[in-house]
Amino acid sequence: xxxxxxxxxxxxxxxxxxxxxxxxxxxxxxxxxxxxxxxxxxxxxxxxxxxxxxxxxxxxxxxxxxxxxxxxxxxxxxxxxxxxxxxxxxxxxxxxxxxxxxxxxxxxxxxxxxxxxxxxxxxxxxxxxxx
Numbered sequence: 721x722x723x724x725x726x727x728x729x730x731x732x733x734x735x736x737x738x739x740x741x742x743x744x745x746x747x748x749x750x751x752x753x754x755x756x757x758x759x760x761x762x763x764x765x766x767x768x769x770x771x772x773x774x775x776x777x778x779x780x781x782x783x784x785x786x787x788x789x790x791x792x793x794x795x796x797x798x799x800x801x802x803x804x805x806x807x808x809x810x811x812x813x814x815x816x817x818x819x820x821x822x823x824x825x826x827x828x829x830x831x832x833x834x835x836x837x838x839x840x841x842x843x844x845x846x847x848x849x850x851x
Contacts, residue, residue: 722749724765726758726781727773732802736773755780762788773800785812 723740725748727733733751740746749765752758758781762770772781789795789812799808815826 721745721769722747722765722767724748724750724752724758724761724767724770725773726752726755726770728753733773736771736800740771755784759784759788762793766793768796770795770797771800772797773802785810788812789814 723746725733725737725740727736737748737751740748749767750761752761758770761767770785785795785797792814793812795810795812797810797812799810801808815822817823
C-alpha cells in the first residue's frame with residue numbers, strides 16, 4: 721500500500737513515518753507540508769491512502785480532494801486529530817447512476833456499514849460528519 725503523508729514537519733510526523741516504514745507492505749511515497757504540495761504529490765505518486773496529520777492542511781486540501789474525486793482519482797484519506805485522539809476516515813468514490821434506485825441502494829449500503837455504537841466525530845477540517 722502506498723501512503724502519502726501530509727503534515728507539517730514535527731516529531732509526531734516523523735514518528736508516524738517511522739511506524740509506517742516498519743510495517744511490511746506499506747510504502748511512504750511522499751510527504752507534503754501544505755495543500756498545494758500535497759495535490760502535486762497525489763497526482764505524481766497516485767497513493768492508495770493520504771494520511772493528513774494537520775488540521776490546517778486538511779482544511780486547505782478538502783476542496784482539492786473533492787475536485788480530484790470528480791475527475792476520477794480514487795481518494796482515501798485518514799485524518800489524525802491529536803487534540804481528540806481520533807481518526808476521521810474519508811473515501812471518495814464515483815458511481816454511475818443508471819436508475820433512481822441506485823441512489824437508495826447506495827444510501828442503504830453506506831448505512832449498513834454503520835453501527836449504532838459508532839461514534840462519528842465531526843471533522844473540524846471539513847466541517848462535516850466523518851461517516
